[in-house]
Amino acid sequence: MIRLLYLSQASSALTKDQVQKILESSRRNNPALGLTGVLIHGGGVFMQVLEGPEQAVLRMYLKILEDKRHINCKIIYITPIDKRIFEGWSMGAIERDDVLGFDQIMELHHQRKEVVQAKVFTNAMHEFLDILKAEHG
Numbered sequence: 001m002i003r004l005l006y007l008s009q010a011s012s013a014l015t016k017d018q019v020q021k022i023l024e025s026s027r028r029n030n031p032a033l034g035l036t037g038v039l040i041h042g043g044g045v046f047m048q049v050l051e052g053p054e055q056a057v058l059r060m061y062l063k064i065l066e067d068k069r070h071i072n073c074k075i076i077y078i079t080p081i082d083k084r085i086f087e088g089w090s091m092g093a094i095e096r097d098d099v100l101g102f103d104q105i106m107e108l109h110h111q112r113k114e115v116v117q118a119k120v121f122t123n124a125m126h127e128f129l130d131i132l133k134a135e136h137g
């Protein structure tokens with residue numbers, strides 16, 4: 001399995017309903033594909049973690065790339081995994097600008113650090129999971 005994290009920009013200011021539509025298709029399609037993850041939206045930016053079988057993750061990423069609701073997709077972290085972080089979340093949702101970890105990841109992205117700091121990403125993802133659990137049980 002792999003875990004992939006990418007950033008993108010919402011192509012326009014998306015309403016809650018429009019983001020909800022994305023989550024609905026994710027939750028409809030992802031379970032059969034063995035995909036889990038989280039979609040964070042805020043401040044005109046998306047950040048999504050996709051985890052699951054390598055081919056399924058990469059195929060879904062290619063499909064998502066074509067989606068006109070966002071632009072400038074950039075993979076910022078991709079790693080082989082034996083264990084999911086987002087087990088049970090066909091697509092968790094976090095809607096806010098001030099997520100911990102989100103800022104750090106944006107910062108790393110802006111700096112385009114050559115050394116990928118795996119720990120920063122995995123720590124941030126565990127923070128996302130804590131937020132999901134706190135907000136949605």
Ligand SMILES: Cc1cc2nc3c(=O)[nH]c(=O)nc-3n(C[C@H](O)[C@H](O)[C@H](O)COP(=O)(O)O)c2cc1C
Binds near residue numbers: 022048065067
């Ligand atoms: C930021 C973003 C994240 C998305 N994530 C997923 C996803 O995890 N799973 C999914 O099936 N579709 C996702 N989509 C939607 C796909 O691009 C596509 O519209 C959808 O899979 C089509 O589903 P359908 O063939 O069932 O209508 C995402 C779209 C955007 C803009």
